Amino acid sequence: MKDTKEEKLRSRVREISRFYSRSGRMPSFSEIGEMTGLRSKNAVYKLVNKLAALKVLEKDAKGRLIPGSIASPVKILGTVEAGFPSPAEEELVDTLSLDSLLIQNPEATFLLKVSGDSMSGAGILPGDMVLVDKGQTPKSGDIVIAEVDGEWTMKYLKKRGENVALIPANPNYKPIRPKKELKIAGVVTAVVRKYR
Amino acid sequence: MTTQPLTIRSWPRAILHLDADAFFASCEQAVHPELRGRPVITGKERGIVAAASYEAKAKGITRGVSLYDVKKICPDAVIVPSDYETYSLFSVRMFEILRRFSPDVEEYSIDEAFVDLTGLRRSFHGPYGMIAKKMQETVGTELGITVSVGVSLSKVLAKIGSKHNKPHGLTLIPGRDIHLYIEKLPVEKVWGIGPNTAAFLRKFGITTALQLAKKDEQFIQKHLSKPYQEIWHELNGRSVYPVVTESKSSYQSISKTKTFTPPSDDETFVFAQLSKNLENACIKARRYRLSATRLILFLRTQEFRDAGLELKLSRPTAYPIDLFKPLREGFEQIYHAGNRYRQTGVVLTGLVPDTTVQYTLFDDTAKIEKFSKIYSAVDKVSEKFGKYAVHHASSLPTKLQTQHEGERGDAPQRKGELFKGENKRQRLGLPVLNVKV
Structure with a gap:
C-alpha cells in the first residue's frame, strides 16, 4: 500500500519535472491538475504542499511555484531519469572555471x-x-x-x-x-x- | 559681476572625469614597488620620454624630452622600456572598477574615463563627492596607482575639475561654483579649444573660460561653429556631450608608424619597414571589417624632416597585395637616396565597411575573391601562430636589423621572465608583481 502511494508521488514529480525541463518554467496549479489527473484545485494544493515539504519545489511570496530539487530530481528521490533532455547542458550551467x-x-x-x-x-x-x-x-x-x-x-x-x-x-x-x-x-x- | 554664479542648480547632471596620474610610470611603480618615490621614465625603446612619474616631473622632465637630455637633467632617473601589455591590463581593470559604481562608463583613452553618476546618490547613500572618493580609493588600493578626479555638470567641466588638482586630486564643481573655477582659466585650457580658436577669441577680448561662458547666445551663434557652441553650453553647466558607453568599434583612419634605430639609408630596408606598416594597418582594417579608399605614406629622416604623399585608390581595399603597387610608386617619389631615415608610416583613410565595396567595371572579381580567401586564411594562421606567421616577402628585409639596436632594444621584464606554460606570444592575463619573496 505504502509502496504504491510513494510510486504515485514519484510519477507525479516526474510529470512536473518533465514539464519544467520541457517548457523552462514551473506549471500552474491547473496545469498540475491536468497532468496528474487531479480534478480539484484543493487536491493540487495538498500535493504542492507535500512536495514543498520534501523540498522538491518551493513557493514564493505570492504562492507561485519555484523549482527545488526538481531541476535535478535524480539526487533527492533516487529515481534515475532516463530521457532527461541534454543532461550535460543542464548540469554544466553551475560549474566554475579554474580561473x-x-x-x-x-x-x-x-x-x-x-x-x-x-x-x-x-x-x-x-x-x-x-x-x-x-x-x-x-x-x-x-x-x-x-x-x-x-x-x-x-x-x-x-x-x-x-x-x-x-x-x-x-x-x-x-x-x-x-x-x-x-x-x-x-x-x-x-x-x-x-x-x- | 564675476561673483554671480552661472547657474544656481547644483547637480542637474553629475559627470565624473577620471585621469590616471602619469599612467605608464605609475603602472611601473605599482608592479615594481622598489621604484616608488623615485623618478621613473618609460619609453626607453622610443628614445624619448613617453611618461614621467611625478618625482621625475618635479625635476623638470616632461613628455617628449629625449632620453639623452633626461640623463643630463636627472641622472638618477630610472628609465624603463614600455610594457604596453601591463599598461593595458591596468587600463582594463581600471574601467572594470569604475563599472562597479556606474554602468555608464566611457573609455575615453587608455588612462581616462568619463562616468555618468547622475542619480546614484540614492543607492550609495551619500553625496557625489563621496562616490568619487570611493572610486578613487578603490583604484588606489586594488591597482596601486593614483588617479585625479573631477565631478561636475558636463564633460567639459568635469575635465577642468580633474586637471584642477593633480596628482591624486578630487575636485567637485557644483553648478553654483562653476564661475569660481573657470574665472582664471585661460580659454585654450578648455577641452576642445585649440590655439587657433583661442587666438580668434582673443580678438573679441576673450581670454578666460568665464569670459567665453558669459557671452550671450547671439554672439556665440554668430561667430562660432557648432563644436564651440556646444563647448559654450557645456561651460555653462548644460550637458551636451553624452557619456558614450559603447567601446570603439569603428575608425576614421588607421595609422601605423614605426621608428627604428639606428637610422637607415638602405632603400630595401626602409621600404620593408613601410611594407610592414602597411601589412599591420591592413590587418587592423580587416579586423574591423573596413576597407580604405585612400592611402597616405610618409618617411621621416634623421633630421626630423618629413616627406609624405596621399594616394587615392581606385577601389576600397584592405589587402596589401592591392596596395603594394601604389605604395612602391609613392615611395619612389618621396625617397631620396643618401638620406638617413628613422621612421616610416602608413595611414589608411576614407574607410568604408568592407560589405559596401563596389567593384569597378575593370576589376577582376575572380581574382579579388581569391585574395579575400587568401587573406582570411592568413588571418586565421596569425590567430593561431601569432602575428607575422605569414607575411609578404617585401616586409622580410625588416629582419636585417632588430627594431632597435643597442640599449633601446631592451625588452620589458614581463617579456623576459616566463612562467612554465607561458610563451613569447601568450602570457597570463594578470600583471606581475616584481618583488623578491
Missing part, C-alpha cells in the same frame, strides 16, 4: 613568482606562482605579501591584539616582528605550480 576558482577579485589580483623557500612548509616553493589579492583585508592566519622595514617578504600574518608578527613556514627562518613599519601589499589567495 574563477582561483581568482575572486579579478581587478585586484596580481601574479608573483616566488624566489625564496621561507614558506615551504605551507607548500609554496621557489619558482611557484602565487596569486596576490590587493583588495582583501588581511586577517590573522592569512599568507600575506608585506614590506617590513624596507624589505619584501611573504609570511603568515599573526595578529594578537596590538601585536603583529610575520611567521615563516620553514624552521630555518625566524619570525619577523616589524620594528618601524609594516605595509601589507596583498593577501595570497592561491598557489599555482605547473609540472609539465
Whole structure:
C-alpha cells in the first residue's frame, strides 16, 4: 500500500519535472491538475504542499511555484531519469572555471613568482606562482605579501591584539616582528605550480 | 559681476572625469614597488620620454624630452622600456572598477574615463563627492596607482575639475561654483579649444573660460561653429556631450608608424619597414571589417624632416597585395637616396565597411575573391601562430636589423621572465608583481 502511494508521488514529480525541463518554467496549479489527473484545485494544493515539504519545489511570496530539487530530481528521490533532455547542458550551467576558482577579485589580483623557500612548509616553493589579492583585508592566519622595514617578504600574518608578527613556514627562518613599519601589499589567495 | 554664479542648480547632471596620474610610470611603480618615490621614465625603446612619474616631473622632465637630455637633467632617473601589455591590463581593470559604481562608463583613452553618476546618490547613500572618493580609493588600493578626479555638470567641466588638482586630486564643481573655477582659466585650457580658436577669441577680448561662458547666445551663434557652441553650453553647466558607453568599434583612419634605430639609408630596408606598416594597418582594417579608399605614406629622416604623399585608390581595399603597387610608386617619389631615415608610416583613410565595396567595371572579381580567401586564411594562421606567421616577402628585409639596436632594444621584464606554460606570444592575463619573496 505504502509502496504504491510513494510510486504515485514519484510519477507525479516526474510529470512536473518533465514539464519544467520541457517548457523552462514551473506549471500552474491547473496545469498540475491536468497532468496528474487531479480534478480539484484543493487536491493540487495538498500535493504542492507535500512536495514543498520534501523540498522538491518551493513557493514564493505570492504562492507561485519555484523549482527545488526538481531541476535535478535524480539526487533527492533516487529515481534515475532516463530521457532527461541534454543532461550535460543542464548540469554544466553551475560549474566554475579554474580561473574563477582561483581568482575572486579579478581587478585586484596580481601574479608573483616566488624566489625564496621561507614558506615551504605551507607548500609554496621557489619558482611557484602565487596569486596576490590587493583588495582583501588581511586577517590573522592569512599568507600575506608585506614590506617590513624596507624589505619584501611573504609570511603568515599573526595578529594578537596590538601585536603583529610575520611567521615563516620553514624552521630555518625566524619570525619577523616589524620594528618601524609594516605595509601589507596583498593577501595570497592561491598557489599555482605547473609540472609539465 | 564675476561673483554671480552661472547657474544656481547644483547637480542637474553629475559627470565624473577620471585621469590616471602619469599612467605608464605609475603602472611601473605599482608592479615594481622598489621604484616608488623615485623618478621613473618609460619609453626607453622610443628614445624619448613617453611618461614621467611625478618625482621625475618635479625635476623638470616632461613628455617628449629625449632620453639623452633626461640623463643630463636627472641622472638618477630610472628609465624603463614600455610594457604596453601591463599598461593595458591596468587600463582594463581600471574601467572594470569604475563599472562597479556606474554602468555608464566611457573609455575615453587608455588612462581616462568619463562616468555618468547622475542619480546614484540614492543607492550609495551619500553625496557625489563621496562616490568619487570611493572610486578613487578603490583604484588606489586594488591597482596601486593614483588617479585625479573631477565631478561636475558636463564633460567639459568635469575635465577642468580633474586637471584642477593633480596628482591624486578630487575636485567637485557644483553648478553654483562653476564661475569660481573657470574665472582664471585661460580659454585654450578648455577641452576642445585649440590655439587657433583661442587666438580668434582673443580678438573679441576673450581670454578666460568665464569670459567665453558669459557671452550671450547671439554672439556665440554668430561667430562660432557648432563644436564651440556646444563647448559654450557645456561651460555653462548644460550637458551636451553624452557619456558614450559603447567601446570603439569603428575608425576614421588607421595609422601605423614605426621608428627604428639606428637610422637607415638602405632603400630595401626602409621600404620593408613601410611594407610592414602597411601589412599591420591592413590587418587592423580587416579586423574591423573596413576597407580604405585612400592611402597616405610618409618617411621621416634623421633630421626630423618629413616627406609624405596621399594616394587615392581606385577601389576600397584592405589587402596589401592591392596596395603594394601604389605604395612602391609613392615611395619612389618621396625617397631620396643618401638620406638617413628613422621612421616610416602608413595611414589608411576614407574607410568604408568592407560589405559596401563596389567593384569597378575593370576589376577582376575572380581574382579579388581569391585574395579575400587568401587573406582570411592568413588571418586565421596569425590567430593561431601569432602575428607575422605569414607575411609578404617585401616586409622580410625588416629582419636585417632588430627594431632597435643597442640599449633601446631592451625588452620589458614581463617579456623576459616566463612562467612554465607561458610563451613569447601568450602570457597570463594578470600583471606581475616584481618583488623578491
